[in-house]
Amino acid sequence: MARKHRPARPTPGELDPLIHERLRLGILSALVVQDSMSFTELRDLLQTTDGNLSVQARKLEAAGYVTCDKRFEARKPKSTYRLSAAGRAALESYLEKLAGFLPDLEQVRNPRTAALRSSISPLPSHS
Numbered sequence: 252m253a254r255k256h257r258p259a260r261p262t263p264g265e266l267d268p269l270i271h272e273r274l275r276l277g278i279l280s281a282l283v284v285q286d287s288m289s290f291t292e293l294r295d296l297l298q299t300t301d302g303n304l305s306v307q308a309r310k311l312e313a314a315g316y317v318t319c320d321k322r323f324e325a326r327k328p329k330s331t332y333r334l335s336a337a338g339r340a341a342l343e344s345y346l347e348k349l350a351g352f353l354p355d356l357e358q359v360r361n362p363r364t365a366a367l368r369s370s371i372s373p374l375p376s377h378s
Contacts, residue, residue: 261348269314270345274299274307279342282317282334290330308332316341 270276277297281288288296294304311317316338320331334342 261351263352265348266352267341267345267348269310269316270341272307274303275311278304278308278311278332279316279334279338282332283339283342287320287331287333290332293332311338314338314341 270279274297278293281293281296312319315335318333318335322329
């Protein structure tokens with residue numbers, strides 16, 4: 252009987268470092284379920300500071316993962332963010348790699364199973 256060929260498990264180094272940062276992942280995750288969000292909505296949702304959100308959103312914008320529409324509303328600046336097609340594709344790829352890296356949830360819930368122990372190779376020690 253032929254065994255099915257399983258693709259090699261991804262390594263942590265294969266995860267997109269631009270997306271892997273907590274706040275940038277939060278921005279993309281929020282925008283994937285909302286058509287658009289204002290700067291204030293993102294800041295409040297992610298419970299961060301204006302400066303931190305601004306820096307991280309600019310990094311995603313520079314990479315082409317999000318777009319930002321800036322305008323004035325009642326004489327106040329308003330920035331609205333949207334997930335770009337490239338951002339959606341990058342997030343999907345990131346999540347697929349992350350899912351391949353992680354063990355199955357049932358194996359985590361019952362860690363005594365041999366399947367979990369055999370699916371995780373130990374990390375080399377740092378002697």
